[in-house]
Amino acid sequence: MFRNLKAVGRILYGRNSFDQLEDVLAELRIEKDSYVLFLLDPYFEGKDLMKRIPLHTQDILKIIDITDEPKTKTVDAIVAEVKSLRNGLPVSVVGIGGGSIMDYAKAIRLMFTNDGSSALYQGLDFIKNKGVHCTVIPTISGTGAEVSMTTVLSGPEKKLGIKGNFTPADQLVMDPDLIASVPEPHRFYTAMDCYIHNIEAANGHRKTIMGDSLGTESLRLCREIFLSTDSHTPENDEKLMVASFLGGLSLTYSEVGACHAISYGLATVLGIHHGIGNCVVFNQLEEFYPEGVKEFREMMKNNNIVIPTGVTANCTQEEIEKMIDVTLTLVFMWAHVCGPDWETIITREKLRGLLQKM
Numbered sequence: 001m002f003r004n005l006k007a008v009g010r011i012l013y014g015r016n017s018f019d020q021l022e023d024v025l026a027e028l029r030i031e032k033d034s035y036v037l038f039l040l041d042p043y044f045e046g047k048d049l050m051k052r053i054p055l056h057t058q059d060i061l062k063i064i065d066i067t068d069e070p071k072t073k074t075v076d077a078i079v080a081e082v083k084s085l086r087n088g089l090p091v092s093v094v095g096i097g098g099g100s101i102m103d104y105a106k107a108i109r110l111m112f113t114n115d116g117s118s119a120l121y122q123g124l125d126f127i128k129n130k131g132v133h134c135t136v137i138p139t140i141s142g143t144g145a146e147v148s149m150t151t152v153l154s155g156p157e158k159k160l161g162i163k164g165n166f167t168p169a170d171q172l173v174m175d176p177d178l179i180a181s182v183p184e185p186h187r188f189y190t191a192m193d194c195y196i197h198n199i200e201a202a203n204g205h206r207k208t209i210m211g212d213s214l215g216t217e218s219l220r221l222c223r224e225i226f227l228s229t230d231s232h233t234p235e236n237d238e239k240l241m242v243a244s245f246l247g248g249l250s251l252t253y254s255e256v257g258a259c260h261a262i263s264y265g266l267a268t269v270l271g272i273h274h275g276i277g278n279c280v281v282f283n284q285l286e287e288f289y290p291e292g293v294k295e296f297r298e299m300m301k302n303n304n305i306v307i308p309t310g311v312t313a314n315c316t317q318e319e320i321e322k323m324i325d326v327t328l329t330l331v332f333m334w335a336h337v338c339g340p341d342w343e344t345i346i347t348r349e350k351l352r353g354l355l356q357k358m
């Protein structure tokens, strides 16, 4: 049985397309008291982009702290706060930022129409009701959150996406100018999330021609950008934004692999963020992705990036075992990497050895 998949709804693409946001939202502001909930990455507080947000008097603008990756309790608190401030639901929840803010927007819009805590819905297809309209506007590229079927949240028990056909955004605005200000090494770390998605998707049992075709083009763009020594140009920003989109879409038809499975363990136990965590892990995965790791190191070198090492050096035995527990719950990823007999290959001992190298 095949899933009848859903990706992002409408796509507005081009330099300065952000300035058309007023027109996009005007189509939704039908009632007199309609309001929009804007969620903004803290980097933009007081900056020019914040002044360009088409904010009407009844709208709400929230700048969300993203020091930690998105949490179910923050999602729940924002939904409760907005419900207490306004009658009725927003006509769109607009997330302007990276994977963190886009995931907040995708989750918050679902929790306006589904009861209880967002933690109840972590996993596949637990959401019952369609959410309110959601607009995502990436300002840093690589995660593919702008197109994906998941919103990754850390709950009281686990870091796991709310995944399903209700999760993708309804509207995407891709304006490459918005990512020009991203500093290194953040830009590299998040971009490598895209590169790693493509390598993992292409090397596994759940690979499909659809996923592979999208991923191959994304990979070609990543190579053009990062095998050069002058990666941070306006043209490359546009390529990176498109690579992230294609990479995210390709994952809808494939699966991530060993790097993501292990980096979820690092994130849960040590709070290491997704982009940098993936780089730390991928750097040690020659055994799984020999050519990808070789090329990744070339990209690091060309872009003067040094990936941290020794991140697990001071971990207790208990912490290492907890990371292994988390990693082993990601059964779809391991089945993609090693096939149905993955449990005979991915042993606790093997994972311990890998984690100790990181």
Ligand code: NAD
Pocket: 041, 042, 043, 066, 069, 070, 097, 098, 099, 100, 101, 103, 139, 140, 141, 142, 143, 144, 145, 146, 148, 149, 150, 151, 152, 178, 179, 180, 181, 182, 183, 186, 189, 190, 193, 274, 275
């Ligand atoms: P991020 O959203 O956490 O942002 C990283 C940093 O970049 C922040 O400090 C932010 O303030 C800053 N920033 C953003 N835009 C900027 C700009 N234009 N100029 C200067 N600084 C800017 O980073 P990310 O890597 O995009 O997202 C990571 C999150 O995405 C994680 O929580 C991860 O779990 C999630 N994720 C989701 C999916 C999905 O499909 N939903 C996929 C992969 C990762």
Ligand code: ZN
Pocket: 143, 193, 197, 260, 274
């Ligand atoms: Zn990722």
